[in-house]
Amino acid sequence: MPAVQETVERVRRIDVDQYRYGFETLIESDKAPKGLSEDTVRFISAKKDEPAWMLEWRLEAYRRWLTMTEPTWARVNYPKIDYQDLYYYSAPKPKKTLSSIDEIDPEILKTYEKLGIPLREVAVLEGVEPPPGGPPSANRKIAVDAVFDSVSVATTFQKELKAAGVIFMPISEAIREHPELVQKYLGTVVPTSDNYFATLNSAVFSDGSFVYVPPGVRCPMELSTYFRINERNTGQFERTLIIADKGSYVSYLEGCTAPQRDENQLHAAVVELVTLDDAEIKYSTVQNWYPGNSEGKGGIYNFVTKRGDCRGRNSKISWTQVETGSAITWKYPSCILRGDNSSGEFYSIAISNGFQQVDSGTKMIHLGKNTSSRIISKGIAAGKSQNTYRGLVSAHRKATGARNYTACDSLLIGDKCGAHTVPYVEAKNSSATFEHEATTSKISEDVLFYCIQRGLSQEEAVGLVVNGFVKDVLQQLPMEFAVEAQKLISISLEGSVG
Amino acid sequence: MSLLEVKDLQVRVEEREILHGLSLTVNPGEVHAIMGPNGSGKSTLSHVIAGKPGYEVTGGQILFKGEDLLEMAPNERAAKGVFLAFQYPVEIPGVTTWNFLHAALNAQRKARGEDEISSPAFLKKVREVAKSLNIPQDMLKRGVNVGFSGGEKKRNEILQMALFEPAVCILDEMDSGLDIDALRIAADGVNALRSPERAMVVITHYQRLLNYILPDFVHVMSKGRVVKSGGKELALELEESGYAQFEDAA
Numbered sequence: 171m172p173a174v175q176e177t178v179e180r181v182r183r184i185d186v187d188q189y190r191y192g193f194e195t196l197i198e199s200d201k202a203p204k205g206l207s208e209d210t211v212r213f214i215s216a217k218k219d220e221p222a223w224m225l226e227w228r229l230e231a232y233r234r235w236l237t238m239t240e241p242t243w244a245r246v247n248y249p250k251i252d253y254q255d256l257y258y259y260s261a262p263k264p265k266k267t268l269s270s271i272d273e274i275d276p277e278i279l280k281t282y283e284k285l286g287i288p289l290r291e292v293a294v295l296e297g298v299e300p301p302p303g304g305p306p307s308a309n310r311k312i313a314v315d316a317v318f319d320s321v322s323v324a325t326t327f328q329k330e331l332k333a334a335g336v337i338f339m340p341i342s343e344a345i346r347e348h349p350e351l352v353q354k355y356l357g358t359v360v361p362t363s364d365n366y367f368a369t370l371n372s373a374v375f376s377d378g379s380f381v382y383v384p385p386g387v388r389c390p391m392e393l394s395t396y397f398r399i400n401e402r403n404t405g406q407f408e409r410t411l412i413i414a415d416k417g418s419y420v421s422y423l424e425g426c427t428a429p430q431r432d433e434n435q436l437h438a439a440v441v442e443l444v445t446l447d448d449a450e451i452k453y454s455t456v457q458n459w460y461p462g463n464s465e466g467k468g469g470i471y472n473f474v475t476k477r478g479d480c481r482g483r484n485s486k487i488s489w490t491q492v493e494t495g496s497a498i499t500w501k502y503p504s505c506i507l508r509g510d511n512s513s514g515e516f517y518s519i520a521i522s523n524g525f526q527q528v529d530s531g532t533k534m535i536h537l538g539k540n541t542s543s544r545i546i547s548k549g550i551a552a553g554k555s556q557n558t559y560r561g562l563v564s565a566h567r568k569a570t571g572a573r574n575y576t577a578c579d580s581l582l583i584g585d586k587c588g589a590h591t592v593p594y595v596e597a598k599n600s601s602a603t604f605e606h607e608a609t610t611s612k613i614s615e616d617v618l619f620y621c622i623q624r625g626l627s628q629e630e631a632v633g634l635v636v637n638g639f640v641k642d643v644l645q646q647l648p649m650e651f652a653v654e655a656q657k658l659i660s661i662s663l664e665g666s667v668g
Numbered sequence: 669m670s671l672l673e674v675k676d677l678q679v680r681v682e683e684r685e686i687l688h689g690l691s692l693t694v695n696p697g698e699v700h701a702i703m704g705p706n707g708s709g710k711s712t713l714s715h716v717i718a719g720k721p722g723y724e725v726t727g728g729q730i731l732f733k734g735e736d737l738l739e740m741a742p743n744e745r746a747a748k749g750v751f752l753a754f755q756y757p758v759e760i761p762g763v764t765t766w767n768f769l770h771a772a773l774n775a776q777r778k779a780r781g782e783d784e785i786s787s788p789a790f791l792k793k794v795r796e797v798a799k800s801l802n803i804p805q806d807m808l809k810r811g812v813n814v815g816f817s818g819g820e821k822k823r824n825e826i827l828q829m830a831l832f833e834p835a836v837c838i839l840d841e842m843d844s845g846l847d848i849d850a851l852r853i854a855a856d857g858v859n860a861l862r863s864p865e866r867a868m869v870v871i872t873h874y875q876r877l878l879n880y881i882l883p884d885f886v887h888v889m890s891k892g893r894v895v896k897s898g899g900k901e902l903a904l905e906l907e908e909s910g911y912a913q914f915e916d917a918a
Contacts, residue, residue, distance in 0.1 A: 619720050620758045624768075624828065625746040625776035634771060638762025638811070 202259035208232060211373050214259050218342045218376070221349060231362040231372035238366045244529040245558045245590060246498045248434070248471060256436060258374045258407070327391065334390050336420070337382040341409055344380035351382055355413055359442035359479045359506070367438040367473040367500075371407045375440065378408035383418040383449075392648055394423040397439075410441040414449035416482065421452040421648060434497060435460075438473045447482030447509065452490070454647055455503075456655050459495035466525030466554075469497025476503035477533075480512035480541075488515040489532065490646045492655040497526060502560065504533035507541035507569075514543040517646040521659060522555030522587070531561035531592075536572035536602070545576040548640045551587035558590040565602035572602040580610040581639050583632065669734050671696050671867050672717075672836050678727035679709075679716055686712045688892040689728065694836065697864040701878055701903060702871045704889030705911040710871045711755065713889075714840045717869075718752040719745050732836070746772075747779035749835030753825040755844055760812035765824065766794055768812045769831060776832060797830045801857050819850030826857035837861070838869045843877040855880030875907040890914045 202213045211232050215225040240251075331338050337348060345352050362372040379395045397408055414420055437459060443451050453476075462469025472495075478487035489503040505514025516532035534543035543563065551557040557580065565572040580589035591608050613635050621631035636659060637644075644652050672694040679687040686709050694700055704710050716723050717730060719742030730737040737745060760768065774784040785793070798805060803823055813821050822842060829837055839858065843851055858881050862868065870881055878886070878900065886902040887894045888911070895914045896902065 614758075615721065616756075617758045617760060619742070620754060621760075621768075621772070622742045623718050623720075623746055623752050623754075624772035624832070625743050625779065626772055627743055627775065630771065630775060634763055634768065635760060638760055641762040 202257060204257055205254040206232075206256070206258055206374065210258050214374055214376055217259060218345070220342075220345055223349075223353065224345055227357070227362070228373050231369050232374075234363055235366070235369040235373055238369060240366050244500050244560070245556060245592075246500060246527040246529050248498055248527075251434075251436060251471065253370075259376050330390065335384040335387055336389050337380065338393050339380055341378045341380040341411060342376070344411075348380075348382070351413065352380070352411070355442070355444055356411055357442075359444060359477050360440050360475050365475060368440050368475040371409060371438050371440045371475070375407045375409035378410040378439070379412075379422075380410070381412040381420060381422065383414045383420045385416040385418060385446075387415075387418045389418070389420040392421050392423060394425065396425045406435075406437045406439070408439045410439070412441075412443045412451055412453070414443075414445045414451045414485075416446045417448045419450045419452075421454070423454040423456070423648065425456045425458065434462075434469055434471050436471050436473070437496075439475070441474070441476040441503075443476075443478035443487055445478070445480050445482060445485035445487055445509075445512075448484045449482060450486040450488070451478065452488045453478070453503070455489075455491040455493070456647075456658060457491065457493045457495055457499070458658055460497075461495050461524060461526050462497040464524055466497070469526070470495065471498045472496035472501060473498075474501040476501065477506065478504065478514065479506045480509050480514060480538075483509040483511055483538075485509050485512045486514070487512075488517070488646070490515075490517040490643065491519070491530075492643075492647070492658065493518070493520040493528065493530060494658050496528075499526075499528040499530050501530045502532055504535065505543060506535045506537065507543060507572075508537045509541075510538040511540050512538055513541065515646075516543075516545045516547070517643040518547045519550070519640045519643045519655075519659070520547070520557060520559075521550045521552075522557045523551075523553040524555060525553070526555040528556070529558040529560055531559045533562040534564070534574055535562075536565040536569040536574070538569060540571040540573075541569055542573040543575075545574070545578070546642055547576075547578045548643055549578070549580040549589050550583065550636060550639065551580065551589045552583035554586045556588045556590070558592060560592040560594075562594040562596070563604055563606075564594075564596040565598055565604070567598045570599055570601045572597075572599075572604075574602075574604045576604075576606045576608075578606075578608040579639070580608075581636070582610070582612045670694060670731070671733060672869075673731040674713070674717070674728070675731070676728035677713075677716070677725065677730065679712055680724045680726050681712070681722065685726070686723075686892055687716075690889075690893055691728075692869075692887065692894065694867045694869060696835075696867055697862075698885065699862065699868045699870060699881065699883045701881075701883035701886045701900075702869060702889055702894075703873070703875070703886060703903065703906060704914075706873065708889040708911075709892040710873075710889055711840055714752060714838045714869075714871055717745075717838055718742060718750060743775065744779060746832075746834075747776040749833075751829055751832060751834035751837045753822075753829060753837060753839045753842060755841040757813050757816075757821045757825055759814045759816075761814050763812050764809055765812050766791065766808040769794060769808075769828065772828075773831060794827075794831060798827060801827060801830060801860065802853075803827050817850075818845035819847075819853065822846060822850070822854045823857060826854060826861070830857075830861055835865065836867045836869065838871065840871050841873065842870070843872055843874060851877065852880060875903045878903045888914055 202210055208229060211228050215228055360368050362369055381393060383389050412422060443453060445451055459470035459472055480487055487505050491503060493499055503516060507514050514534050520528045520530050522528045532545055545561060547559050549557040549559055559578045563574045563576060578591050582589055589610055593606055595604055597604060613632060617635060618631050621634060622628060637656060644655060647655055670693050674690060674692040677687050677690045678685065690713060702710055725738055732748065732750060770790045777784055794808060795805060798808060813824060842854060846854060870883060883900050886898055886900060888896040
């Protein structure tokens, strides 16, 4: 059997059933009644003990949402979602108010342990070099916020962050404790009216992370949030808001997993980033929602709106994503380059296998003078999946000297998958310099045979070629996560990778 | 026992028979040249020995140290000591040459039940081997064959040959795409690797390569068979009279 054929066979046999995070945690939960109405929105807001302005904000979004229609322009197909057949809020049932991590349901702690996520306050990795310019501490720490279904269950390293003046807490707490900050920034990057899924999120979001880094502060550790959907028929609508005040820096990572279920689960998140003058946010995602089984049954519908606003001069926002999960991915982390000399980056690895459908990319909106952006996208399609890069680069009339470099590469494994590139480029002033490069290639039988003749197995050969293909992007991830991501890539490319 | 024994080999590609009963016996230390016009089945022979997919063996056998080679997976053959120097080595972007060689060597060692070689030990070894072949260290840091000249690609094949220390090396059209200087350098590399234990099968269309790599035996292939075998003088004879005389013999 020809080598590529064999790869296809193997993909068909094992592929996405290899999902390692598909266990379910049995805990009692507190759920909102099924379906969506003003009452659901009021229920969530009341559960979160929110101020009136927040409830009003949600209701306005909900009313707006009722007038909107689901977008159909993406290259994804799925049966119509019945929004009345979902639960919009589910929380692990608390026995009492938690005051320390020891009071968290041990079942949930076990779940995070299985996922390899440390919630205990320990230095996660010892002897890791600090990032360039980072604090010269021997132990690198990572603060974790863990979100289980609709609520945040634990946030670590609170004290140390507080000492640095960094606020890192569940957004539901931030709404109560830092209303002035939340009110000032929430919805200013992704307005409640932005798009169907973002508007839905605005109405029903339950939790997520909030980060504020004060002027001149370099956040002393990596911040990360792990999202886990556990409950059946539950949508997760997290909302993340990160503000880097003047001259500050923060690196943030999110990871996501879900149990294996036959039915599809909805995930519609909104992430808003704001950088003021000379500030920088580095936002990395390792997305590993359940992709569905080998027949294409089940899996997460991932409709996410992520946007960063480089509001200040010389500010910078960098998105890095490794997308391996979800049945459907609809996601375009974008940058609005408003401040003069601001810059945006988008580094992406999107892998699809089985029946997964990915429509992902970025938007770089150049508004300020001498703004620059860089897009490196690596799409890998295997099995019967469809993988689309969709991107927009635009320069406003006043964005003189805008520069963009885009490179979109697609790699096909087998002959039943598809890779598509849909770039939109708009330059409204003559001084903009936009470059676009795109390639599509297949792992050819010749390349595989060459590796195998040198002693590598088929799996090792595919792994080697794929890792070479994504190298430029992996290098952008924080080191410890790059290792994790590399493993994840291997797993999601089924048995054909060792 | 012979090192490599090809017996009455019959091979088809997509219903068309390419090799119609080919036999060849190679002993340790010997260098065999296989010559023949385009389409005579030379490359098919090299691919079948290495185990490239897409060929159907319909008759005959290949023994390697007495074992049935055709029963082994291609990477198993590599681990046992069968090396194919490719006519067109592929490019693997993003994978450094030294990483690739390290992974391949360890895969072979693992298959043979040997310990894996650590990065520092490997680096030392590969540097020594490169030095002995006058291959610049810089090549090890570059992506596998990416942006390599024709000559560099062939030298990379020879470097691998030296590193893996195979028992039998099949050199498929090593001279294609090389100018005379590059050819000489590549041939010097091959000659440095000749040893009483190792056998070489040099596949070539042109006699000129055999000016640099002197064979012990020359076989002329035509239409899927060996039509004449002899010593190195046979190559010179071919140079003068061409392949036409053998077309009828086939």
